[in-house]
Amino acid sequence: MGTYSQDEGKLDAAGMRLAVVAGRFNENVTTPLLEGALEALREHGLDPADVRVAWVPGAFEIPLVAQRLAASGEVDAVICVGAVIRGRTPHFDYVAGECAAGVSRAALDTGVPVTFGVLTTDDLDQAMDRAGGSEGNKGREAALTAVEMVDLLRQLPKPEDAEASDRGAGILRRSEPGPERPFRAGD
Ligand code: INI
Secondary structure: OOOOOOOOOOOOOOOOOEEEEEEOOOHHHHHHHHHHHHHHHHHOOOOHHHOEEEEEOOHHHHHHHHHHHHHOOOOOEEEEEEEEEOOOOOHHHHHHHHHHHHHHHHHHHHOOOEEEEEEEEOOHHHHHHOEEEOOEEHHHHHHHHHHHHHHHHHHOOOHHHHHHHHHHOOOOOOOOOOOOOOOOOOO
């Protein structure tokens, strides 16, 4: 294999501005997810007292609050924790699906990492297994993912770098105001 450049985020949370959005629905599951997230951040250099925590009624409400925080300019990443547990109606699919889609959209729309520590399980046992039980703690994983992504994005080119590089090369993007007459050959 030839040589190639590699970028990878480090798990050093010191100095990062992070927020958690936690769903109150199934609070017996989401509280340990939140604790797992805060504990992981503490282990990686961030005082949990410096982490902003916003509680929302349920997983369906997570994306709006995550997007608000991500767009605020006040946080480097948002960690989402919640628990959607399958019942006997299709409600689960709507809540889980909209939550996942909305969390992803919040990240893509803002350019700020928004991580998904939201459990979607068939029953409470599966949820507890993933909230500090036999399968680990998904809140912890979401917190460490956020830290890694913040560090990785700091290493990668930024959108404003692309614009500056275009200007230097005289490239005009379609979204920018164009000249008053159309381009002609020789322009
Ligand atoms: N919210 C959850 O976070 N988990 C669930 O399992 C859940 N169930 O099963 O209904 C749930 N519903 C509430 C939903 O997130 C909204 O808060 C509600 O629909 C009001 O918008």
